[in-house]
Amino acid sequence: MNVKQIGAGPMDNFCYLAWAGDGPDCAVIDPCWEGAKIEKELLALGLKPALIVLTHGHPDHINAAAWFLERYEGLQAALHPADDHMAGALDKSRLLPVADGEALEAGALKLKVIHTPGHTPGSCSFLGPGAVFTGDTLFVGEIGRVDLPGADPEQMRQSLLKLAALPEDTVVWPGHAYNGSTTTIRAQKLHNIYIKLAAKGGDAFLSAAL
Numbered sequence: 604m605n606v607k608q609i610g611a612g613p614m615d616n617f618c619y620l621a622w623a624g625d626g627p628d629c630a631v632i633d634p635c636w637e638g639a640k641i642e643k644e645l646l647a648l649g650l651k652p653a654l655i656v657l658t659h660g661h662p663d664h665i666n667a668a669a670w671f672l673e674r675y676e677g678l679q680a681a682l683h684p685a686d687d688h689m690a691g692a693l694d695k696s697r698l699l700p701v702a703d704g705e706a707l708e709a710g711a712l713k714l715k716v717i718h719t720p721g722h723t724p725g726s727c728s729f730l731g732p733g734a735v736f737t738g739d740t741l742f743v744g745e746i747g748r749v750d751l752p753g754a755d756p757e758q759m760r761q762s763l764l765k766l767a768a769l770p771e772d773t774v775v776w777p778g779h780a781y782n783g784s785t786t787t788i789r790a791q792k793l794h795n796i797y798i799k800l801a802a803k804g805g806d807a808f809l810s811a812a813l
């Protein structure tokens with residue numbers, strides 16, 4: 604899997620282009636803030652958007668999705684239905700509901716949906732060959748907020764355990780540039796205090812996360 608990380612907007616968000624490499628089709632993961640800039644990167648790589656993939660419904664991750672949907676006929680945006688209520692600016696008929704365990708396709712690239720609620724009810728991570736896109740569930744040494752409406756710290760704990768169970772050499776591509784731009788599951792199991800506490804149990808995790 605090829606991955607292009609693109610920083611966008613005032614909140615240090617990351618958008619990603621992911622593609623298999625044997626054709627122009629790519630997934631555009633969390634198109635945000637700067638649609639024209641993201642499209643410019645995409646075209647420079649000889650790519651075309653085959654699927655928009657949204658890690659969750661918060662505006663700072665999806666606020667350029669409509670920009671792409673307006674310009675690319677037939678393009679859909681994959682989003683877990685539990686976050687549909689946050690995606691009011693998007694045409695509902697263009698949303699592709701996803702569920703845990705499903706495989707999404709963008710050309711030859713397959714991305715497995717891992718439902719990782721906690722930051723929001725519909726937060727998902729997307730696992731491609733050798734790498735996972737974690738949105739606001741897992742950052743470098745940090746995790747997403749669990750004190751916002753719809754957040755659930757115990758669900759976040761369970762979701763972190765799901766991610767920690769991935770192969771240790773899996774590359775992590777987070778949704779924000781907090782403490783760095785990329786890491787691995789191995790490094791997070793060693794150094795991310797929240798993953799360590801998640802494994803120890805609910806009380807220890809909750810007192811740190813809230």
Ligand SMILES: [Fe+2]
Pocket residue numbers: 659661722739747
């Ligand atoms: Fe978020």
